[in-house]
Amino acid sequence: MGKIVNSTFVSVDGVINHMEVWHFAYVDDETEQIALEQLQASESLLMGRETYDAYASVWPERDGAVPDRINSMPKYVASTTLDEAGWNNTTVIKDDLVAEVAALRKRGGDVLMHGFGPVARALIANGLLDVLHLWVHPHFAGVGGPGDMLLSEGNDARLDLIGTRTLRSGVVMLSYRVPSAQDA
Numbered sequence: 001m002g003k004i005v006n007s008t009f010v011s012v013d014g015v016i017n018h019m020e021v022w023h024f025a026y027v028d029d030e031t032e033q034i035a036l037e038q039l040q041a042s043e044s045l046l047m048g049r050e051t052y053d054a055y056a057s058v059w060p061e062r063d064g065a066v067p068d069r070i071n072s073m074p075k076y077v078a079s080t081t082l083d084e085a086g087w088n089n090t091t092v093i094k095d096d097l098v099a100e101v102a103a104l105r106k107r108g109g110d111v112l113m114h115g116f117g118p119v120a121r122a123l124i125a126n127g128l129l130d131v132l133h134l135w136v137h138p139h140f141a142g143v144g145g146p147g148d149m150l151l152s153e154g155n156d157a158r159l160d161l162i163g164t165r166t167l168r169s170g171v172v173m174l175s176y177r178v179p180s181a182q183d184a
Contacts, residue, residue, distance in 0.1 A: 002109045003130035004046070004101065004123060007038055008116040010134055010150050015141035016116055017148040022139040026169040031135075034173070036066050038133070043109025044074040046101070048119040052077040055114075056087040076104070076111075078119045098126045116150055124157050127180040132159065138170040 011022045039045075047055065052075075059070045075090040078097050085092050093100045101123060104111055113120055123129040134150075146152065159176035166172050 002043065002105050002107065002111060004105060004111050004113065004128055005038070005042065005131040005133070006113040006116060006120050006123075006129055007035075007133040008114065008120075008135065008150070009137065010116075011137050011139050011141035013140045013142065014149045014151050015144045016150050018141060018143045021143050022137055022141040026137055026139075026167075026171050028169055030167050031169065031171065032066060034167075036069065038112055039066065039069040039073070041110060042073070042112035044076060044104070044111050045070065046076045046078070046104070046111050046113045046119065048115065048117045049077060049079040049082060050117060051115045052079070052082075052085070052087075052090070056085075056090075060087065076100075097122055098128065101128050121152065121155060124155065124178060129157075129178045130180070131162075132176045132178055134174045134176070136172045136174060138172075 008016060009019060009023050010016050015022065055070070059067050071088065073089065075085075075087065076093055077085055077090055078093045078100075080094060082092050082094075097119065101111075105128065113123075120129065157178055159178055161174065162177045163175035164172065165175075
């Protein structure tokens with residue numbers, strides 16, 4: 001059985017959006033290498049509609065190891081409003097997100113997610129998120145509202161710390177195993 005692995009950038013004050021304010025100054029060769037390793041360890045990429053729209057507008061135009069991997073791998077976008085995906089190798093999950101992701105998990109091969117929005121929240125609530133990597137940036141973003149925050153009402157899950165890594169940039173990567181309902 002494959003794992004669902006989430007990898008999310010977050011400012012020290014909990015912001016996961018508005019990355020133009022706080023994230024890009026911390027991108028370097030080390031972060032690119034870790035991102036590539038995560039992509040190479042994954043069979044496919046799962047996204048919500050907002051992440052899909054952002055990625056589909058930039059990654060097809062880029063060159064290099066990370067864009068090449070993202071563009072070539074199978075991708076799934078969860079959306080109730082998108083009928084057809086224009087980005088290559090992308091399948092729209094339109095109906096039962098939980099059932100579809102459970103089926104992906106059973107097929108084997110890890111599925112990587114970027115960002116922690118409604119899709120990730122639904123997966124963690126239904127015991128389908130296996131690993132969470134939080135890339136905590138040493139930066140108070142000072143922007144955004146409730147929908148832009150990692151912390152949100154309804155998130156209630158125990159996490160078991162499985163690793164920490166301090167990057168040269170000052171970003172601290174916290175890695176957690178998310179015990180599933182079967183482990184309880």
